[in-house]
Amino acid sequence: MVSTKGYAAQGAHEPLKPFSFDRRDPQPRDVQIEILFCGVCHSDLHIVRNEWGRTIYPCVPGHEIVGRVVKVGREVRKFKEGDLAAVGCMVDSDRVCPNCRAGLEQFCDQGATLTYNSEDKHTGGVTYGGYSKSIVVDQDFVLRVPDRLDPAAAAPLLCAGITTYSPLRKWKVGQGQKVGVVGLGGLGHMALKFANAFGANVTLFTTSAGKVADAKRLGADDVVISKVAQTRWRARARRDPAGGGACKRVSFGFPAPAVGRILDWWDRRNSGDARLLRRTRNRLRYRDDNNRQNQRSL
Ligand SMILES: [Zn+2]
Numbered sequence: 001m002v003s004t005k006g007y008a009a010q011g012a013h014e015p016l017k018p019f020s021f022d023r024r025d026p027q028p029r030d031v032q033i034e035i036l037f038c039g040v041c042h043s044d045l046h047i048v049r050n051e052w053g054r055t056i057y058p059c060v061p062g063h064e065i066v067g068r069v070v071k072v073g074r075e076v077r078k079f080k081e082g083d084l085a086a087v088g089c090m091v092d093s094d095r096v097c098p099n100c101r102a103g104l105e106q107f108c109d110q111g112a113t114l115t116y117n118s119e120d121k122h123t124g125g126v127t128y129g130g131y132s133k134s135i136v137v138d139q140d141f142v143l144r145v146p147d148r149l150d151p152a153a154a155a156p157l158l159c160a161g162i163t164t165y166s167p168l169r170k171w172k173v174g175q176g177q178k179v180g181v182v183g184l185g186g187l188g189h190m191a192l193k194f195a196n197a198f199g200a201n202v203t204l205f206t207t208s209a210g211k212v213a214d215a216k217r218l219g220a221d222d223v224v225i226s227k228v229a230q231t232r233w234r235a236r237a238r239r240d241p242a243g244g245g246a247c248k249r250v251s252f253g254f255p256a257p258a259v260g261r262i263l264d265w266w267d268r269r270n271s272g273d274a275r276l277l278r279r280t281r282n283r284l285r286y287r288d289d290n291n292r293q294n295q296r297s298l
């Protein structure tokens, strides 16, 4: 066993505390990685606080892992000692079911093994994530990180990055298209940067005026402060109840569940773009079904 240290939550209301545990000895197809950086994903917080009701304690979160390969099993061909490598949200699957064969391991018939808080088939225990000093993972679930990338900045690509990159690539977002991003959070800032890099015209919807400057810096062409938009529409509805049809449609909450209604509002404001906005809305409904494929192409 490889003894290591990490930070674990011992309960839903406990802060993370130092925690010592063992990783398995590298098997023939395993890669042992010394973790250099790990992003903080909001899922980490949900799981640590047991907000999805399935947390096993102690819980070591973290699935945006970048590190240095320190040891490889004898059958490993994809990595060698000293390589920069990364691990995202999954560390195993059965590899033989139709979904795995199609490169969609996240939909594995047996259930993919997530990087933390998942049954660990090797140890019989639970998987522990990247808030730790080292990890041992099958080479098929380890990603190469180009040396020219800043490893700290690359870490968020492993979850927030792929989650937004995948639908943007799936729908071939590029020049001449408009993209709306709701919220400048972990995913939002990635979506904004990707859509901008792909050449799209990007509008950020946010409730915080304090995020306008950051949004512009990250590449937003336009920023809509959605609270202001809502207030304006309500005021207009009071002035002109007969014209309230559109206004009722913009009595949106925030954030995610109201995406469709925000886009309806945007649609009415720019009526010439109705077709484009319909397409955009469908894109936002798109359930990412090829994360894994795109993760490979990262
Ligand atoms: Zn995540």
Ligand SMILES: [Zn+2]
Residues within 6 Å of the ligand: 093, 094, 095, 096, 097, 098, 099, 100, 101, 105, 107, 108, 109, 110, 111
């Ligand atoms: Zn499978």
